[in-house]
Amino acid sequence: MKRYVCDVCGWVYDPEEGEPGQDIEPGTRFKDLPDDFVCPECGVGKDEFSPED
Amino acid sequence: MNTMLMNNINWVGYVDWNVRDFHGYSTDRGATYNAYLVQDEKTALIDSVKAPYVDNLLKNIRSHTDLDKVDYIVVNHAEPDHGGGLSKTVEALPNAVVVCDQKCKDIISGHHDTTGWNFHIVKTGDELSLGKRTLQFIETPMVHWPDSMFTYIPEEKLLFSMDAFGQHYATSARFDDEVSLSTTLEEAKKYYANIVMPFGKMVSKVLDAASGLDIDMIAPSHGVIWRTHLPEILSRYAEWAECKARPKVVIMYDTMWQATEKIAMAMTEGASIEGVETILLNVRASSLTVVATEVLDAAVVAIGTSNLNQNMLPMMAAVLTYLKGLKPVGKSGMAFGSYGWGKGGCEQVDQWINDMKWDTVHEMFKCKFTPDAAVLSEAEKIGKILAEKAGEIAQ
Numbered sequence: 111m112k113r114y115v116c117d118v119c120g121w122v123y124d125p126e127e128g129e130p131g132q133d134i135e136p137g138t139r140f141k142d143l144p145d146d147f148v149c150p151e152c153g154v155g156k157d158e159f160s161p162e163d
Numbered sequence: 164m165n166t167m168l169m170n171n172i173n174w175v176g177y178v179d180w181n182v183r184d185f186h187g188y189s190t191d192r193g194a195t196y197n198a199y200l201v202q203d204e205k206t207a208l209i210d211s212v213k214a215p216y217v218d219n220l221l222k223n224i225r226s227h228t229d230l231d232k233v234d235y236i237v238v239n240h241a242e243p244d245h246g247g248g249l250s251k252t253v254e255a256l257p258n259a260v261v262v263c264d265q266k267c268k269d270i271i272s273g274h275h276d277t278t279g280w281n282f283h284i285v286k287t288g289d290e291l292s293l294g295k296r297t298l299q300f301i302e303t304p305m306v307h308w309p310d311s312m313f314t315y316i317p318e319e320k321l322l323f324s325m326d327a328f329g330q331h332y333a334t335s336a337r338f339d340d341e342v343s344l345s346t347t348l349e350e351a352k353k354y355y356a357n358i359v360m361p362f363g364k365m366v367s368k369v370l371d372a373a374s375g376l377d378i379d380m381i382a383p384s385h386g387v388i389w390r391t392h393l394p395e396i397l398s399r400y401a402e403w404a405e406c407k408a409r410p411k412v413v414i415m416y417d418t419m420w421q422a423t424e425k426i427a428m429a430m431t432e433g434a435s436i437e438g439v440e441t442i443l444l445n446v447r448a449s450s451l452t453v454v455a456t457e458v459l460d461a462a463v464v465a466i467g468t469s470n471l472n473q474n475m476l477p478m479m480a481a482v483l484t485y486l487k488g489l490k491p492v493g494k495s496g497m498a499f500g501s502y503g504w505g506k507g508g509c510e511q512v513d514q515w516i517n518d519m520k521w522d523t524v525h526e527m528f529k530c531k532f533t534p535d536a537a538v539l540s541e542a543e544k545i546g547k548i549l550a551e552k553a554g555e556i557a558q
Binding site: 153158 | 266305
């Protein structure tokens with residue numbers, strides 16, 4: 111599963127870890143994240159993320 | 164000093180006339196740390212000031228009310244130029260609750276011992292009634308820190324915009340119509356370029372959100388308050404948010420024995436065509452602040468360096484590191500310079516342009532040792548190409 115990087119602060123969403131702070135279960139693909147998902151580090155939305163190189 | 168924004172809403176901040184180095188930003192006109200006092204049935208202080216100036220803030224508050232009458236301290240942004248004085252401010256205002264978003268609380272707690280502080284955490288859409296007036300909160304993450312937030316008073320059509328729309332500009336005047344508009348816009352541009360530029364996409368979103376608000380006055384946390392020239396600053400922000408290019412070429416360079424400088428001069432001569440502005444900057448004679456400000460609205464940026472020990476010159480490396488973080492987008496660039504032997508300087512600049520995802524407007528132009536007349540003639544021709552390209556891009 112592809113990891114995604116926050117373009118603004120560099121935080122990485124790793125689907126294998128999910129994002130416990132927003133109740134995102136491990137194994138959740140980036141594209142399946144809810145629309146109101148935000149970067150836990152800097153607060154920007156899903157549309158500021160890019161696939162990791 | 165007139166500090167009244169409107170009835171019972173006053174500026175209570177500090178004018179820092181002499182600051183010239185604001186975390187590396189060259190503040191040639193000084194700065195202000197704006198805080199505001201909103202008095203109603205409840206009283207709210209909007210933001211604090213830099214730590215050394217809390218006594219000035221408290222004196223200003225006391226001229227309007229007793230310190231124990233302040234009910235809230237709204238923290239729109241925790242950076243030390245506003246939040247640095249919070250420990251002393253909270254201590255001096257015994258009945259005040261600190262109002263901020265969760266990110267802001269996290270940051271405040273990383274800078275201050277908040278034991279015993281009363282926090283009221285808000286998020287976008289939350290309101291706090293002061294009586295006849297209401298504070299509405301709008302989170303604006305990464306414009307320009309994770310904690311950043313606007314506070315809006317709908318009854319007064321007044322937006323406290325924190326660092327957005329600010330300027331580092333010390334003056335006794337508090338309002339945009341009391342000072343030179345060109346000076347204010349110049350300082351607002353400098354501020355945008357050096358502080359806000361990396362967050363253009365978020366700025367566009369904030370502008371969209373703000374367009375839904377009825378706004379008569381924008382009170383930023385630095386500089387003068389916008390009450391007359393709102394259309395001018397809002398339209399500038401819309402342009403800056405996308406790094407909109409003017410027909411403008413920036414030729415910047417560093418040089419050891421003037422070979423690169425001679426090429427830069429020849430390029431500037433060639434680029435000086437009608438309808439295009441060309442700016443020549445020796446980065447060792449210019450501040451980073453000026454370089455970033457000039458790049459913001461340039462269409463084409465030519466970057467020159469000598470080769471020193473298989474590297475670009477260190478001041479150019481500093482400039483490019485600074486610009487890399489500021490992320491000017493949509494520019495066209497080229498690398499140029501001189502060398503004696505080996506590779507390094509120009510190649511690094513060329514790679515940097517590539518890494519920035521800028522278009523390459525012309526292939527790298529290198530000269531071995533000192534440029535002769537033929538090389539300078541070629542440089543002049545390249546300058547003309549750069550200027551013509553800038554004219555095309557800006558159309």
